Amino acid sequence: MDTNQVANSxxxxxxxxxxxxxxxxxxxxxxxxxxxxxxxxxxxxxxxxRRERTLKEASMLGEARKAGVRTPSVLxxxxxxxxxxxxxIPGKLARDNLDTMKPRAREGLFExxxxxxxxxHHRGIVHGDLTTSNxxxxxxxxxxxIDFGLANYSLEAEDRAVDLHLLKRSIVTSHNFGTEKCFxxxxxxxxxxxxxxxxxxxxxxASEIARRGRYFAxx
Amino acid sequence: MSLxxxxxxxxxHTFGASLVDxxxxxxxxVNDKYRPPIGQGIHPxxxxxxxxxxxxxxxxxxxxxxxxxxLLPDTIAFSAGPGLGPCLRVGATVARALALYYHKPLVPxxxxxxxxxxxxxxSGFRDPLAVLVSGGHTAIAVHIQKKWRIYGETQDITxxxxxDMFARSSGLPSPGGPTIEQEARKGTKLLKLPxxxxxxxxxxxxxxxxxxxxxxxxxxxxxxxYSVQEVGFAMLAEAVERSLVQTRRKELLLAGGVAANNRLxxxxxxxxxxxxxxxxxAELSKSGDCGLQIAWSGQLAFRxxxxxxxxxxxxxxxxxxxxxxxxxxxxx
Numbered sequence: 001m002d003t004n005q006v007a008n009s010x011x012x013x014x015x016x017x018x019x020x021x022x023x024x025x026x027x028x029x030x031x032x033x034x035x036x037x038x039x040x041x042x043x044x045x046x047x048x049x050r051r052e053r054t055l056k057e058a059s060m061l062g063e064a065r066k067a068g069v070r071t072p073s074v075l076x077x078x079x080x081x082x083x084x085x086x087x088x089i090p091g092k093l094a095r096d097n098l099d100t101m102k103p104r105a106r107e108g109l110f111e112x113x114x115x116x117x118x119x120x121h122h123r124g125i126v127h128g129d130l131t132t133s134n135x136x137x138x139x140x141x142x143x144x145x146i147d148f149g150l151a152n153y154s155l156e157a158e159d160r161a162v163d164l165h166l167l168k169r170s171i172v173t174s175h176n177f178g179t180e181k182c183f184x185x186x187x188x189x190x191x192x193x194x195x196x197x198x199x200x201x202x203x204x205x206a207s208e209i210a211r212r213g214r215y216f217a218x219x
Numbered sequence: 220m221s222l223x224x225x226x227x228x229x230x231x232h233t234f235g236a237s238l239v240d241x242x243x244x245x246x247x248x249v250n251d252k253y254r255p256p257i258g259q260g261i262h263p264x265x266x267x268x269x270x271x272x273x274x275x276x277x278x279x280x281x282x283x284x285x286x287x288x289x290l291l292p293d294t295i296a297f298s299a300g301p302g303l304g305p306c307l308r309v310g311a312t313v314a315r316a317l318a319l320y321y322h323k324p325l326v327p328x329x330x331x332x333x334x335x336x337x338x339x340x341x342s343g344f345r346d347p348l349a350v351l352v353s354g355g356h357t358a359i360a361v362h363i364q365k366k367w368r369i370y371g372e373t374q375d376i377t378x379x380x381x382x383d384m385f386a387r388s389s390g391l392p393s394p395g396g397p398t399i400e401q402e403a404r405k406g407t408k409l410l411k412l413p414x415x416x417x418x419x420x421x422x423x424x425x426x427x428x429x430x431x432x433x434x435x436x437x438x439x440x441x442x443x444x445y446s447v448q449e450v451g452f453a454m455l456a457e458a459v460e461r462s463l464v465q466t467r468r469k470e471l472l473l474a475g476g477v478a479a480n481n482r483l484x485x486x487x488x489x490x491x492x493x494x495x496x497x498x499x500x501a502e503l504s505k506s507g508d509c510g511l512q513i514a515w516s517g518q519l520a521f522r523x524x525x526x527x528x529x530x531x532x533x534x535x536x537x538x539x540x541x542x543x544x545x546x547x548x549x550x551x
Binding site: 015016017038039040041042044045049128129150152162 | 409414417418449450453456457460461463464465485486487489490493
């Protein structure tokens with residue numbers, strides 16, 4: 001990636017860790033994600049972390065895709081520039097879109113999302129930061145997962161439960177639609193794809209985490 | 220006439236007593252530290268013995284204010300937890316005895332909450348993102364509905380543990396913080412140590428093992444100290460940065476014993492600066508364990524109506540900070 005491309009691209013979003021630019025690959029619209037320098041970190045350490053994370057996120061996006069999860073496909077990888085380019089998913093962030101959806105469509109979306117999370121977990125991957133800010137709802141009302149920078153390989157019920165808990169908590173704290181039916185739909189989809197036995201142990205852990213009062217998200 | 224609170228600190232190595240009025244004016248703050256031999260950690264029973272030996276003298280000094288007769292406190296506050304059981308019981312016993320003898324209300328104080336309260340007093344902040352780093356805590360917290368809620372924390376040992384345990388295994392005197400900071404300033408080579416951030420959480424045990432091994436393999440103490448600080452603090456700084464963005468707080472408060480470290484302060488200051496937040500670190504004299512933190516937190520708790528009967532004033536060695544009622548924050 002030449003730096004020119006960044007300079008000519010439109011800044012879409014500025015996060016804690018990375019900047020997102022609207023970009024192009026061939027005729028297709030794309031998104032360039034560039035991890036920015038952190039001045040508080042020692043220089044070599046900073047470069048090492050940004051490089052590792054860039055590689056990890058790009059590979060995890062691919063792994064999740066192989067598991068049958070809808071994620072944007074990675075089009076270009078440039079670890080030396082701490083950036084990669086992925087396909088643009090036309091749509092809106094779930095955070096900004098969920099409240100205005102029709103209840104029936106919303107429940108369908110959650111069942112499908114539960115299904116996808118189940119498949120991700122079945123493949124041995126946990127997202128690590130699953131919130132409504134990290135979900136895109138496409139124009140066809142289908143959920144795409146993004147932001148795999150904190151994803152990890154894990155089969156632990158605890159790690160899986162953190163995914164579900166963070167998702168639910170982000171919904172409860174920043175949305176005001178009736179959540180009960182949606183959570184039911186989520187759990188239906190999740191149980192269907194992961195299997196009853198494993199899903200139950202994850203849900204048990206999730207309520208344990210909620211009781212501990214940890215991960216109290218305000219988004 | 221202002222209301223005076225006597226605070227008694229007795230959670231770990233420090234036995235302290237302090238008299239503070241209800242405006243936060245400090246009349247006295249007298250502390251004495253148990254020092255284990257080099258290469259050893261705190262022995263709970265020996266520390267408790269030390270506390271019992273110095274208690275009468277320390278409290279006597281705290282109450283004997285210059286140019287005035289002996290002062291009688293209006294309330295007695297004590298560190299009820301978290302901490303080492305035998306140590307906590309010494310402070311609690313002394314506090315109970317004083318409360319019963321003088322017929323004064325007894326106020327239980329959470330040691331970690333008290334660290335934050337004392338730092339708050341110096342900062343002028345109202346509702347910050349708080350970072351508490353000490354031997355007992357490594358936590359990132361925000362205040363919601365009467366309690367500090369943990370937004371991120373260590374999954375294994377605390378940052379204070381990391382520093383103390385590394386110092387101990389390298390034959391440095393306890394507490395190891397100042398020596399490690401000094402050695403780190405002379406280090407130049409960044410060694411590859413495990414960097415573990417999971418969401419808003421950190422983990423330090425891998426870093427400790429790795430650092431001790433590097434030293435044994437012949438890397439210089441300076442370089443290992445430098446690397447431990449750079450990697451260990453950067454992990455925390457990253458978790459703090461994520462939390463700051465997510466919680467949208469505009470004040471960042473650093474408290475606890477490790478807040479004395481200049482490199483850590485510098486890093487968190489930079490994080491705050493990049494997100495337009497104000498930054499305050501507890502002053503050096505107020506960052507370590509002291510009677511003053513208990514006295515001031517006791518004032519705030521008493522003002523909110525928190526007291527305990529001496530017969531029910533149990534110590535809680537494993538009291539989580541998010542289980543303590545803190546109705547006096549946000550400050551109005």
